[in-house]
Amino acid sequence: MKRLYQLVTESQFTRCARPVFYRKLLFALCFFHSILLERKKFLQLGWNIIYGFNDSDFEVSESLMSLYLDEYEEIPWDALKYLIAGVNYGGHVTDDFDRRLLTTYINDYFCEATVTTSFFKLSSLPTYYIPRDGPQSSYREYISHLPATEHPEVFGQHPNADIASQIAETRTLFDTLLSLQPQVTSGATAGAGAGPSRENKVSELAADVLQKIPGLIDYEGTRALLADDPSPLNVVLLQEIQRYNALLHTIRSSLIELEKGIKGLVVMSSSLEETFHCIFDARVPPLWVKAYPSLKPLASWTRDLCQRVEQFARWAETAHPPTLFWLSGFTFPTGFLTAVLQSSARQHNVSVDTLSWEFIVATVDDNNLLFPPKDGVFIQGLYLEGAGWDKKNSCLVEAKPMQLVCPIPTIHFKPVENRKKIAKSMYLCPCYYFPVRSGDGGRPSFVVGVDLKSGAVPFDHWIKRGTALLMSLDN
Template structure:
């Protein structure tokens, strides 16, 4: 963390400075007093700019406060969904469109409304769209328009090919003879394929679920009737395991708020998963005197919730949660702790009301530890939310401006493009690489050649695009769509998508360009030295999997064994890198960052991260190929290593790290992983 000094000039030129650590480290930095007399000198918007620089994770809270103070709280508080009121505002020609949010199903409330309006028995029809449902939907609409039915077509996003026909039907609604009681209800997840004309004509409804473990558990217990609560013979077991199921479901749903530290992939877990699990629990408890925990774990973790998971590391996390809560201790240990926090535990068994009262006593705001997460996980996800906020603001900025402003923007972009061309590294000398390959005949030299060719292609594309852009600004060539996008990216500091085809990166354009120059320097120094590096900067490789495979191939040739018989052994270096020397027993690798944990260099093991330390640079690691054998994993955490912080699709290798004083399950819930590249 850099020390920041606030300075204010007064008479005589004196300068007063204050260390802003109090503001920087405050849990609610947007409310903390600013150093010296700054508070009295700036507006609320000015304070927001300072918080933007010091604590980007708190900027969304600043924005909420700013909106509340200046235009009113109604713009930040979601209204309560009142279908009765919406129905009164609707008419027979305008569809009512539910924009679906994860975990929210409007069908039960709509069914209840239909019953209240005496439409449910023979005048309310619902159909979930999908393959082969178009003819039935067409018939329902034709009958509904004539007889005044309510027709609910759910999940329109699953029938994209039929939406153009639905668009025509809605268009005909505007002029055709339609029964006055007819209402067309639609539901769809957000998709770019949904017809714009339907959205323009229709009444849009969205209802996001209440957030938090407490809110989710309250909602789940509303789905259970008092009779259902008493239906199982082994009633105490059922009540305790039901509470556990509700807690698991709430954890699984709410964990998505941690973004990349939550789930690698965004899954649509919903209340039906809980209801099926609850029904399964009741059946098994009635069928067996001894609780079949293994069967319950398998069906809940693998079949019901696991049926959503397509990522092996997400599946490992789900298994860890299920193993932590579906166990005999839940039934036998009084006040069994569900978290390291004091207020999450198994309540004393009792009536339906007792369990609901206990849920009402739970905290409204969830601490990250409730999920097994470090407080830093909240900060990381809030920084990402702030980035999304600013990206959205940039996207909605007006594109038109005065000629003077446009000229200034063009000059800025031209200056930035010229500077990039001036600093552009030279292409890697392919002839020198091929000459080096005569000296080094190992598979690593082939990887070097492949990397050189990829980077040369990238450098050529960048140089060509920048030169064309400069010509376009001068009016010498036509400004194409691609050049216009490049113009915007340079002005906004964004990395153009076309330049990410060689390797994925989330860095802003200036940081990415600096990183690119360092990568080229790494490969040039390798070629110029005419020898393999002692330490490999693994992040420099655009395709590190090929590099690691080449290391395995080198060992396989040396030891005369098959590559498929080799696996990895890892040793994190405790000494300084200057003491390392050449080795043909694997490779030394650096450039990896640890996310979700800290690293005790002296002990060579995982430890808790310091507050606000989101990533830790790992020491050099020795990747040593060994003949495959069943290894003991006790005391080891298998950390997935990803190419970037967008974990889905960027997995490279699994690295074993010593767990330290905590078990591996602790770090699994922390989503601890290694990253090759950061976002800044």
Template sequence: ELILRDSTAYTPIIFVLSAGSDPTSLLKSLAEKVGQEVEDLSLGAGQDVPATLMLEKGIRSGNWVFFANCHLSISWMPSLEQLIESYCNGKPHKDFRLWLSCMPHPSFPIPILQRSLKITTEPPTGLKANLQRLYNNMTEEQFEKCGKPEFYKKLLFSLVWFHAVLLERRKFGSLGWNIPYGFNFSDFSVCENILCLYLDEYEEVPWDAIRYLIAEANYGGRVTDNQDRRLLRCCVNQYFSEDVLTIPNFQLSILPTFYVPDDGTLQSYREYIKSLPTGPDHPEAFGQHPNADMASHLNETRILLDTILSLQPMTAQAGAKTPEELVLDSCAQLQEQVPKPMDLEKISKDNEHNSSPLSVVLLQEIARYNFLIVKIHESLIDVQNGVKGLVVITKELEEVFDSILNNRVPQLWGTAYPSLKALGPWVRDFLTRIDQLRQWVDEGVPKVFWLGGFTFPSGFLTALLQSSARRNGIPIDHLTWEFIVMNQEESSIQVYPKEGAYIKGLFIEGAKWDYDNAHLIEPKPMELTSAMPIIHFKPVDKKRSMKALYAAPLYMYPIRTGSRERPSYMLNVDLKAGSKDPNHWTKRGVALLLALAN
């Protein structure tokens, strides 16, 4: 209202959007309050003509015009700039206002920004702040609109809590969501109407329909990752069930503070929210382990330190080595450490009569690592020559120089397989990968494989399925995996498995494996990841159905989304859930990793 008071027909008003914010409902409420009609249009491809007509109509009639998501139609913004310039030189209706919403974008026209009033709407942080915001914006009419208030009020609070939990889980990084989604007030508003409509229309609560519309059609419409979708279903099944209506003060988490209040007035719900503790939310409120907070803080600290490191001056103190000298020393050491390529031609001849899928995997892996070895040696030589002034320093070589100086892996070297390790640990890891292949060539097929040592681990698993399918005369499409966690050390395994392979080197994040009882347990404080025992990946024709199994997603490295070119997700590994329900581990974000960041 203050912005409206300061504005005129000649000054557009821009909402600078942030993740999770949507000013549409607030703007419409303001228009209704002041008795003004507002026409809105979400911009995008092909919306330039309708937008122009809507703007011209608003200028004449005095209506408000709201163009949402200008960043999705950035190519039309110069035309909008000319339209604004045109009507500002004329005489628009005194009641006309142009409202815009846009994410920050480098190509947004500066003249529009200079002419406009700017508003930024940051979403609240914390469960209490999110609950307060939604209930404070709720009117008595909205709160009492349903014909079954004894059901609606409780489920409405569940929906508000559900919305707040989805937003706040983003702070836990990959333990919260694989992808940080921009859920906003529009999602909540639609689901609120769904609750009211379905409760009024049906005599009994249609739980399946409500859960589907919330988890799949509305909030789920934003979710693109399968593991995130599983988490969303898990939350919906907990917060929208018969227990919410039948159990007094239904607990929303294991913390006694958070529950669904009994039927009351809108003010009583506001008072309950006001009584909730302030300050940082306990991770258990989201179904997370306390370690999740530490993982989030470590990630933020790492980003801060990387930023500080990038701002360091590229000069040397008196008596210290210059950056060029440091890089030359590092290049010389790396050249000594990185081995020469393996003799692929000789290895191929030795295996020419071996047409097994695993032999094909071996040759493909050697070819990829040989290519990387050659690339490393060539770039090291070029950097040294560039520092000495013998060759021109290209942008690519400059990136290699900066990376070696700052102990990072050059992008040129990171194309064979994804990794978050610093340069020193990455080189040690790289040499271990080469050793596994050399040992395979010299001593035959390993009894235990390090799955994380392959550039293309999914190809290795497919080769295991192909071998089993050929051996047993079964179509490969009929095979699936059975996972047997071995309580043995690698040195004690002396024979090959009849089917599949023994896999070592996996890590678990968000939980821990109980070696004595062979099931998942809670990790110790500060134990963010832990090593898994050897697992037998066994191809089977028909999988035994067992209850209390948690399907733990297996990722190549800690960035669970991977990249567009190289997804990180591989498959789900079934692990015994122990005394906890599998949904408990789903909310914990428990996953297996082939490699860590350190």
């Protein structure tokens, strides 16, 4: 904010026909710009995508603000907010939920109360407000007395938000240290008696993964079993079986080739070299991650893969969809949800375009959900990030200290026709495939928006918190 006030000259500070309003709104604009820039330190809880907001955005917005105050007797708030947040800053923003956040902030800082209220509060913390009107030096002095480090609550964030960014910084540091570790070869360690060589370690890990991964699911047998019922859900099942069988085949063949390469029976290609280094570092080789994005380390990823395959193997064996679907287990979850809508459209003889989702969060344990719903599906295994969940009242609450994510009870995804507008007491919570909300390798991470009760606070409270549902975690 100090730097922004240096961009504004003394003549600019006094040129406006309504100087008091201008100075108040200028301070609000500086605060708004600073919030947008500093919010990126919270990583995925800050912005889904990091944007390059710059000084020219601020300068253009300041000029617009001054012009509108001079030209109009009554401040055209909607036009001003649209030009600043929708066009100027919004020109950088490509993600819909980031745009929603931007709109929330501009609505907070640019309103009638900003110019009519003395010491207008800019945050839930008492330290941050628009100071008493005065010369430019008085504003600079006020800014110089603000805390050097911003508390997460200045941004509307929970204190836990700092922890996530600190964990990410620590992980980056460890990854850097790991990359600097000398690449010890078998010859160098054999004489020194320094334990197993890299080749031996990778060979052991590869054998362990090879032993743990499940066998292929019987695709042809399942297709024959479902031949009489070509329903959308059965089509999804067959597609998922094909994808997982292809992945299992890739894993098995690459590990067998790697073992041959370690023994010197085949030439180590660049692909095998990459697989070798990934397994040594307990990372998932890129060749395997193509099936579905994941941030899990190798051991967790292998366990997760076994659970995924088990879900579809059991479904294929019984030829009946499960009562509870683990949405995270699908390689293409949006395809599955579309299939559910198509099934409902056929069942009720309506157009699929007229259907949307209603979300009912269960208040009972999964053990009590013995039968599938008449319409829609039960979805389990989702995690809530940036909030906690009150199971009794079925609404969002503040996360507990140190609680970065919490499991949310099973949700009934129910197709409904011509759904009414969302109530103000509901928060449209984005659901992402994995913690990288911007997606990976050209594949979007966003799956579906889930309406959740916002509880004792308005829905924009959770927008600033960056609250979202995650289908899988990074551990």
